[in-house]
Amino acid sequence: MNDFENLSISSAIEGLANKNFTSLELTEFFIKKIEKNKDLNCFITSTFDKAIEMAKISDQKIKENETRPLEGIPIGMKDLFCTNGVRTTAGSKILENFIPFYESTVSNNLWDSGAIMLGKTNMDEFAMGSANTTSFFGNVKNPLGLKVNKELVPGGSSGGSASAVSSGLCLGSTGSDTGGSIRQPASFCGLVGLKPTYGRCSRFGMIAFASSLDQAGPITKTVEDSALMLQAMVSFDKRDSTSSRQSIPDFSDFKKLSIKGKRIGIPKEYMIDGLNSDIKKIWDSGISWFKREGAEILEISLPHTKSALPTYYIIAPAEASANLARYDGIRYGFRHNADDLNDLYQKTRGFGFGKEVKRRLMIGTYVLSAGYYDAYYLKALKVRKLISQDFEDAFQKCDLILTPTTPNVAFAIGEKQTNPIEMYLNDVLTVPASLAGLPAISVPSGFNSEKLPIGLQLIGKPFDEISVLAAGAVIEESRGF
Amino acid sequence: MSIDNSTVKKVAKLARIEINEEEETTLITELNNILGWVDELKQVNTDSVEPMLSVFNESMQMREDKAESNFENSQILDNSPESNSGFFVVPKVVE
Known part of the structure; x- marks a missing residue:
């Protein structure tokens, strides 16, 4: 029996190429492991039959030397990506029985690269949450909670994806990041999470x-795996009006890029009140690692950082209130019966959406309503410009920005539930890069006194994922584990 | 800016979300807290700042004005809670 426990995507690719094992063996291993770890609640829908079928095709391709880049690699697919013929719920009751008849571009690209779908991973309802506690399909547990005898959250919204990779139920998974939903769970689960530049991955499906913030990206164990998965996910897509036509590099070129002489900016505004002291220490260690590699460290200022979170909590709910208007109980999804049409809409949405989603739809509707549009929504759009401008100015002086990913480590399920703003504060360090559409990665960088993982975030210039990956690799080599 | 019962009712109606009395009470507190918190943006000087709707700055390309359909009518109706003879069914809307 092969030891698949410590495989990464890159080592699995090597093992498959060297015929040390087959994709079918690998896939069956993960299927068994998923079945054994159902209590973590990582998956909403498993697709084991499909996985076995895909693995057999991959083994055939390997045999015939027609190997594609992710041939035979079993992954988890966040249940936000529409998968043809496979139930797709976005973690919501309102889509409990929705079966798409088309495939999202990102998932399609991954299958075309030979990846294998083990199932659809759990998530906060419509990606609204930072702890994976808003899913209609129940909370996801962070496997690292076992270390401290607590039920810890995996972070969110891509909590099922992060927990699944962290507990070794798949080799990598997809996430989506609107304000930190890839980077924050990756940080909480000791993984690498990459949000590419807005426009890199198609939003179709x-x-x-x-919509102005949503961006897909990979959650993996290593930086190299992140580059491999990202390569397979990105493409220009005419079905997404904000899909970028920028040329797509070979992301594995990050290995050739030296950080020596690069200027790394440390934004003083990220030294927020309430930043955990262990995290502050790891941030300092990160600075010393880059110095040792010959990078130039400089203090920078992103003056509007403090305004980023309130700006986000106007813009994101406003866009959500428009996007989620489609759930009307008529064309697809849950319907609550009623006597007249208005009643049908109101009951369907009242019963079909969970608390957090309803709260955000109410905020979004309010800030867009007559009389408040200018004071809230328009104001937020202007502050967004200032936040984006801050980054543009900073990138005149530096090549990359190094910050912590989160103000705290993973917390217990049920904590931070007393008021919504307390939960929102989880995203305070990830939201600014989202508003500016910049590529950003979270890389495991150390541990707190309880041995819970701490991630550092690297933010790059638009479309410069390669530098972000290269700097991430420096952390991997320097951190000493 | 403070939110009261009638505002919550009005917004819920605009959002087409039915809420019960208990939800209404909770939402009054929560929305007031959240809106009070985002109010700090008022202190940011945005005179002569252009609103930023999207970070995407590539020009969008026009396509030919041609309808394309890759789906069968039946595929689309399969997901609907109620359909009949190729149509979505809704409650009666005319008296």
Whole structure:
């Protein structure tokens, strides 16, 4: 029996190429492991029959030397990506029985690269949450909670994806990031999470939350795996009006890129009140690692950082209130019976959406309503410009920005539930890069006193994922585990 | 800006979300807290700042004005809660 426990995507590709094992063996291993770990609640829908069928095709391709880049690699697919013939719920009751008849571009690209779908991963309802506690299909547990004898959250919204990779139920998974939904769970689960530049991954077939912010990306164990998965996910897509035509590099070129002489900016505004002291220490360690590699460290200022979170909590709900208007109980999804049409809409949405989604739809509707549009929504759009401008100015002076990913480590399920703003504060360090559409990665960088993982975030210039990956690799080599 | 019962009712109606009395009470507090918190944006000087709707700055390309359909009518109706003779069914809307 092969030891598949410590495989990464890159080592699995090697093992498959060297015929040390087959994709079918690998896939069956993960299927068994998923079945054994159902209590983590990582998957909403499993697709084991499909996985076995795909693995057999991959083994045939390997045999015939027609190997594609992710041939035979079993992954988890966030249940936000529409999958043809496979139930896609976005973690919501309102889509409990929705079976798409088309495939999202990102998932399609992954299958075309030879990846294998083990199932659809759990998530916060419509990606609204930072703890994976808003899913209609129940909370997801962070496997690292076992270390401290607590039920810890995996982070969110891509909580099922992160927990699944962290507990070794798949080799990698997809996430989507609107304000931190890839980077924050990756940080909480000790993984690498990459949000590429807005426009890199097509949004076609990705269930919309806030369209000007939503961006797909990979959650993996290593930086190299992140580059491999990202390569397979990106493409120009005419079915997404904001899909970028920028040329797509070979992301594995990050290995050739030296950080020596690069200027790394440390934004003083990220030294927020309430930043956990262990996280502050790891941030300092990160600075010293880059110095040792010959990078130039400089303090920078992103003056509007403090305004980013309130800006986000106007713009994202506003866009969501428009996007989620489609759930009317008529064309697809849950319907609550009623006597007249208005009653049908109101009951369907009242019963079909969970608390957090309803709360955000109410905020979004309010800030867009007559009389408040200018004071809230328009104001937020202007502040967004200032936040984006801050980054443009900073990138005149530096090549990359190094910050912590989150103000705290993973917390217990049920914590931070007393008021919504307390939960929103989880995203305070990830939201600014989302508003500016910049590529950003979270890389495991150390541990707190309880041995819970701490991630550092690297933010790059638009379309410069390669530098972000290269800097991420420096952390991997320097952190000493 | 403070939100009261009638505002919550009005917004819920605009959003087409039915809420019960208990939800209404909770939402009054929560929305007031959230809107009070985002109110700090008022202190940011945005005179002569252009609103930013999207970070995407590539020009969108026009396509030919031609209808394309890759789906069968039946595929689309399969997901609907109620359909009949190739149509979506809704409650009666005319008296």
